[in-house]
Amino acid sequence: MSTFKVYGQCPGALTPMAAADGLVMRIRPLHGQLTADQARGIAALSERFGRGLVELTSRANLQIRGIAEGDHPKMVEDLLRLGLIDTAPAVERARNIIVTPFHRSNDGTMDLAQALSEATTRAPRLPAKFGLAIDVGPAPVLQDISTDIRLERASNASIILRPDGASSGKEVSEADAPEELLALMDWFISTGGVTEGRGRMRQHLARGARLPNAFVNGLPPAPAFRVPGAGPAEGGILAAAAFGLLPSATLAALADLGGSIRMTPWRALFLPGHSSLPALDGLLLNPADAILRTHACTGAPGCTQAIAETRQIARAIAPHLPEEATLHVSGCAKGCAHPAPATATLVATANGFALIPHGKSNDPPERILTSEDLMRSPATLFMAP
Ligand code: SF4
Structure with a gap:
């Protein structure tokens, strides 16, 4: 019998x-990348103990779900052997870091990721979702990603530490960045951030918390770079998967191509050094593919809170998406798959799907539609009232 603790939210591997x-295990690859052996190992574990699918999350992590409780210790043992698990739950929890996938060798990103990962082992206890984005590659690409502290470049290429929600950040050297990060975390706690709402930096600042002058009078970040779509990108190729669901055999095949595999927060993997990929099950390489503008959570039957199935409905409606339109189908009002507004959001209710045009899953609905209504005239979902 296993002795681990099962958490209701924010799972880890431990x-x-x-x-x-079944159980959901979330794996946080160190510095946002996998070696070929690690990728093959995860694929094999998913095949053996999970559902043969690996989930790419919006936090640039991997999830394996459908694991029997009795298989968890064996999974932990194998993930430890692959170097994919931290030494303790508190360490795993604190290492909530997203790294730009487009870093170049010798641009300092990996050194910073190493130093900051080590620093998080000394971090104070922070809210579960509190995270860090390391975005010091050739151009910023993580500015739209939800996090709490950002390490990024200013227009003059110097490195700044910027609390999420602040318009400027404190200039830091690479050597000082770990201690500066810990000091900012301490400031967040000592000024009451940890106890307010869900304990996020942006909300703390919005409520009036006053940052030290070095941040207020610091440097603004360099302008954001448009994130490339699926397919070839500078320095490699972005391989996406519908709803982030990648068949484990496809992950193994990508590992066999050689080289590292980098995680991204866009439900895609970045394969540096490749300009093309073989056709593989579940891999999406066309940036215009409407399914890439379609979001759907686990829904029923996988999620205990789901009121209805979501992904089959989303797949059926996706071909009817007008250019540029986005669709979000959610199994309940929580909206896990897409916290932002979509052109059409559908939320499962006891009476059918609530349609929310140009809104988020917890916004007021315009009307309720049955599954039959949705299938009869899906294109009307995207029409102005
Ligand atoms: S949005 Fe609701 S139904 Fe969907 S995964 Fe989250 S909690 Fe479950």
Whole structure:
């Protein structure tokens, strides 16, 4: 019998979440990348103990779900052997870091990721979702990603530490960045940030918390770079998967191509050094593919809170998406798959799907539609009232 603790939310590998279809284990690859052996190992574990699918999350992590409780210790043992698990749940929890996938060798990103990962082992206890983005590659690409502290470049290429929600950041040297990060975390706690709402930096600043002058009078970040779509990108190729669901055999095949595999927060993997990929099951390489503008959470039967199935409906409606339109189908009002507004958001309710045009899953609905309504005239979802 296993002795681990099952958590309700924010699972890790050591602290899995119990879902309706078994345990969910979230793996946080060190510095946002996998070696070929690690990728092959994850694919094999998913095949053996999970559902043969690997989930790419919006936090640039991997998830394996559908694991029997009795198989968890074996999974932990194998992930430890692959160097994919931290030494303790608290270390795993604190290492909530997204790294730009487009870093170049010798641009300092990996050194900073190493130093800052080590620093998080000394971090104070922070809210579960509190995170860090390391975005010091050739151009900023993570500015739209939800996080709490950002390490990024200013227009003059110097490195700044910027609290999420602040318009400027404190200039730091690479050597000082770890201690500066810890000091900012301490400031967040000492000024009451940890106890307010869900404990996020942006909300703390919005409520009036006053940052030290070095941040207020610091440098603004360099302008954001447009994130490339699926397919070839500078320095490699972005391989996406519908709803982030990648068949484990496809992950193994990508590993066999050689080289590292980098995680991204866009439900895609970045393969540096490749300009093309073989056709592989579940891999999306066309940036215009409407399914890439379609979001759907686990829904029923996998999620205990889901009121209806989501992904089949999303797949059926996706071909009817007008150019540029986005669709979000959510199994409940929580909206896990897409916290932002979509052109059409559909939320499962006891009476059918609530349609929310140009809104988020918890916004007021315009009307309720049955599944039959949705299938009869899906294009009307995207029409102005
Ligand atoms: S949005 Fe609701 S149904 Fe969907 S995964 Fe989250 S909690 Fe479950």
